[in-house]
Amino acid sequence: MADRSFLSWPFFETxxxxxxxxxxxxxxxxxxxxxxxxxxxxxxLVRDLGQAGxxxxxGAGEGETLDVRSLCLIRETLARHDGLADFAFxxxxxxxxxxxxxxxxxxxxxxxRTRAGxxxxxxxxxEPGSGSDVANSTxxxxxxxxxFILTGEKTYISNGGIANLYVVFARTxxxxxxxxxxxxxxxxxxxxxxxVERIEVIAPHPLAHLRFNSIRLPETALIGKCGDxxxxxxxxxxxxxxxxxxxxxxxxxxALDEALARVRQRxxxxxxxxxxxxxxxxxxxxxxxxxxxxxxxxxxxxxxDMGAARVSREAAMAKLHATEAAQRVIDTALQLHGGDGxxxxxxxxxxxxEIRALRIYEGASDVQKIVIARxxxxxxx
Numbered sequence: 001m002a003d004r005s006f007l008s009w010p011f012f013e014t015x016x017x018x019x020x021x022x023x024x025x026x027x028x029x030x031x032x033x034x035x036x037x038x039x040x041x042x043x044x045l046v047r048d049l050g051q052a053g054x055x056x057x058x059g060a061g062e063g064e065t066l067d068v069r070s071l072c073l074i075r076e077t078l079a080r081h082d083g084l085a086d087f088a089f090x091x092x093x094x095x096x097x098x099x100x101x102x103x104x105x106x107x108x109x110x111x112x113r114t115r116a117g118x119x120x121x122x123x124x125x126x127e128p129g130s131g132s133d134v135a136n137s138t139x140x141x142x143x144x145x146x147x148f149i150l151t152g153e154k155t156y157i158s159n160g161g162i163a164n165l166y167v168v169f170a171r172t173x174x175x176x177x178x179x180x181x182x183x184x185x186x187x188x189x190x191x192x193x194x195x196v197e198r199i200e201v202i203a204p205h206p207l208a209h210l211r212f213n214s215i216r217l218p219e220t221a222l223i224g225k226c227g228d229x230x231x232x233x234x235x236x237x238x239x240x241x242x243x244x245x246x247x248x249x250x251x252x253x254x255a256l257d258e259a260l261a262r263v264r265q266r267x268x269x270x271x272x273x274x275x276x277x278x279x280x281x282x283x284x285x286x287x288x289x290x291x292x293x294x295x296x297x298x299x300x301x302x303x304x305d306m307g308a309a310r311v312s313r314e315a316a317m318a319k320l321h322a323t324e325a326a327q328r329v330i331d332t333a334l335q336l337h338g339g340d341g342x343x344x345x346x347x348x349x350x351x352x353x354e355i356r357a358l359r360i361y362e363g364a365s366d367v368q369k370i371v372i373a374r375x376x377x378x379x380x381x
Contacts (some may be wrong), residue, residue, distance in 0.1 A: 001198070002080055002253045002254070003253070003290075004020070004021075004266075005101050006019055006291070006294050006298075007021075007132075008300065009325070011069065011298040011299070011301070011302040012069065012298070013132060013190060016069050016070060017281045018075055019057075019070055019073055019074070019287055020073045020077060020379075022075070023074060023077045024077055024080070024081075026054075026092055027077060027078065027081040027082070027085070029355060030048065030052070030063060030223040031078075031081050031085055033045055033082070033085070035084060035085070035204070038084070038205065038206055039161070039206050041044040041084055042084065042087070042088050042120070042159070042162060042205075043058075043120070043162065043207055045084060045085050045088035045089075045190075046088050046092065046117045046120055047117045048117070049085070049088060049089055049092075049116070049117055049120075050116045050117015050118065051117060052173050054074060054089065055089065055092055055114065055115045055117050056115050057070045057071060057074055057093075057114060058071075058089060058092040058093035058096070058114065059092070059097075059099070059100045059111045059114060059115050060100040060101070061108070061111070061112075061115070061224065062105070062108065065378065066093075066097075066100055066101075066239055067305060068239055068300075068301040068302075068304045068305050069243075069298065069301040069302060069305055070244060071093060071239070071240070071243045071246070072242055072243050072245075072246035072297055072298065072301045073100070073246070073300070074089060074121040075089065075090055075243045075244075075246040075247045075250065076246040076247065076249050076250040076253070076297075077250060078247075078250065079246070079247040079248075079250025079251050079254075079354075080250040080251070080253050081250075081254075081259070083203065083251070083328055083350070083351075083354040084205070085245050086250065087158070087205050090240070090243060090244075090247065091121065091123070091158050091159050091360070092114050092115070092117075092120070092121055093243070094123045094158075094160065094166070094222075094236065094362075095114065095120075095121025095122045095123045095158075095163070095166075095167060095241060096111050096121045096165075096167070096239050097113050097123070097167075097235075097239060097240060098123075098183050098193070098223050098232050098233075098235035098236055099111050099166050099167070099223065100240075101225040101232070101235055101236065102183075102223050102228070102232055102235075103179045103223060104220070105221075106220060106329045107185055107220075107223065108186065108211045109159065110165055114165070115124075118310065119164040119165060120162055120163045120164050121159065121163055121164070121165050121166075121167070122158060122159040122160060122163035122165070122166045122167070123157070123158065123166075123167055124135075124154040124157050124160075124166045124167060124169065124186070124210060125154070125169050125233055126154060126155055126156050127139060127152070127153060127154055127155060127178075128153060128155050128209075129322050130362055131156075131364070132170075132218070132229060132364055132367040134169070134178070134181075134233055134234075135177045135178035135181075135230060137169060137170070137171060137181060137320045138152055138169070138171065139151065139152025139153065139169070139170040139171065139212065139263055140152055140170055140171045140172075140173070141170040141171070141172050141182060141184060141217065142172075143172065143226075146218065146219065147216060147217050147219050147221065148172070148184070148213040148217045148219075148221070148222070149214055149216060149217075150168065150170055150184065150186070150192075150214075150216075150217055151211045151212050151213070151214055151215075152170060152211075152212050153166065153209065153212070154209070154210045154212075154234065155199070155208075155209040155210070156207055156209075156361075157197060157207065157208050157209070157210055157274070158205060158206065158207060158361075158370065159206050160195065160198070160206060160207055160208025160209070160210055161195050161201075161206055161207075162206050162209040162211070163185065163188055164184075164188050165185065165186070165187055165188060166184060166186040166187075166188065166193075166210070167183060167184070167186070167223070168183070168184045168185075168186045168212070168353065169181055169182070169183050169184075169229045169232075169233055170182060170184060170212075170229070172226045172227065172229070174227035175227065177189060177232035179225060179227055179230065181221075181227070181229030181230045181233070182222060182224075182225075182226045182227060182228065182229040183223040183224060183227075183228070183229045183232045183233070184217055184222055184223065184272055185221045185223060186215070186221065190215055190216075190217075191215070191216075192212060192213040192214055192215035193210065193211075193212065193213075194211040194212075194213055195208050195209075196208070196209040196210065196211045197209040201357065202353045202356060202357075203350075203354045203356070203357060204262060205357075209289075209342040217240075234312075236311075237362060237363065238304070238310055238311060238312060238315060238351050240362065241315040241316065241319050241362055241363060242297055242300040242301050242304070242311070242314075242318045242319065244319050244322075244323065244358055244361070244362050245293065245296070245297045245300075245318040245320075245321070245322030245323060246297050246322070247316075247358060248293070248319075248322040248325070248326035248355060248358050249290065249293045249294055249297060250324050251299040251327065251351050251355050252286075252289065252290050252293065252322075252325065252326040252329040252330065253284070253290060253360075254347060254351060255326075255329050255333035255334075255347075255348060256283075256286050256287065256290055256329060256349050257335065258333055258337070258347050258348050258351075259282075259283065259332065259333040259336050259337075259348075260274075260283065261353070262333075262336055262337055263279050263283065263336055268289050273289040273303050273336070279336065282335075282336065285328075285332070286329045286332055286333070287295065287307060289325040289326075289328060289329050290325075290329065292321065292325065293318075293321055293322035293325050293326070296314075296318040296321050297318045297322055298318050299314060299318070300314035300315045300317070301317040305313075309371055312371055312375065313371065313372060313375035313376075314354065316363070316368040316371040316372050316375075317372055319362070319363065319367075319368055320365055320368035320369065320372070323355070323358045323359045323365065324359065324365060326355050326358070327356070327359060329356050330348065330352050330355050331352070333348045333351070334348045334349070334352055336352075370375065
């Protein structure tokens with residue numbers, strides 16, 4: 001059983017502890033979805049998470065605010081049980097983050113559907129020529145009477161091909177660079193939206209390359225104001241970046257649990273592996289990595305929930321350390337499993353494939369270092 005002592009930390013309120021316990025019990029009882037068809041598995045997971053009420057936490061209704069500690073606890077718990085379930089939950093939140101934070105009453109009707117699990121959302125920011133360099137986006141939305149004409153491409157879009165709604169970031173030209181971007185709602189059935197390619201990756205998730213073929217968007221598709229796109233994107237990432245670290249933490253906790261069970265059961269030289277001092281050293285390193293990650297993640301989440309306008313530094317530290325640490329923890333767990341560690345059907349093999357992408361998406365590790373360094377240098381000045 002995964003360690004739960006961290007729930008007594010002062011970062012949490014009683015409602016957070018109850019949430020974590022209830023979700024853990026629900027996962028153990030209900031989270032048994034066949035992954036053979038990735039698209040269908042994601043649709044099922046969104047539906048089930050919505051019907052059970054967990055997706056209510058993925059967005060903020062009228063008069064509500066996003067609770068980052070709850071988001072992190074949910075992602076950590078889901079990831080520990082099932083990586084695709086974490087993905088399904090996370091994309092509902094990230095996809096509609098712009099609407100949660102900046103949407104109009106009309107746009108929030110979509111949020112009601114994604115929180116209920118009756119619609120799937122996607123966050124379309126990355127382009128073939130610009131990933132972490134958001135300000136270099138080239139997709140364009142030209143203002144015309146009554147709305148906008150959207151052209152360009154996006155790639156590695158999670159839920160691409162199965163989403164009912166995309167939040168798209170495109171250049172409207174108010175200024176060069178970051179100041180000339182805007183955010184738009186794009187229903188999947190809008191004429192001109194093309195799924196160019198479905199993208200296969202090492203841990204199966206629904207991903208796609210999109211093309212916008214002179215798509216006509218009404219004025220009501222604009223989220224916020226023209227030119228606010230970069231601010232909106234960064235505000236969304238400021239909330240959800242810590243949750244990527246939380247998902248990595250869930251993977252790491254599962255890997256540690258699997259390693260503990262393995263070294264207690266596996267015999268070597270007439271004794272359990274756990275009696276070898278070298279193995280004990282590995283276990284100690286893994287436990288240290290897990291707790292250090294948890295402290296950074298829930299510090300960032302607590303800071304945001306306490307009203308901090310921005311937590312870019314704290315969120316970058318949490319995401320960077322947790323994803324890199326989880327890679328190390330999972331690699332060690334795999335090593336302790338020996339040949340079974342790379343065998344299909346074993347949890348550590350799946351975790352090894354799941355963790356790698358988290359060091360890239362929502363800001364690659366090297367980008368997080370830049371964010372942290374700039375914050376430190378700014379403080380020094």
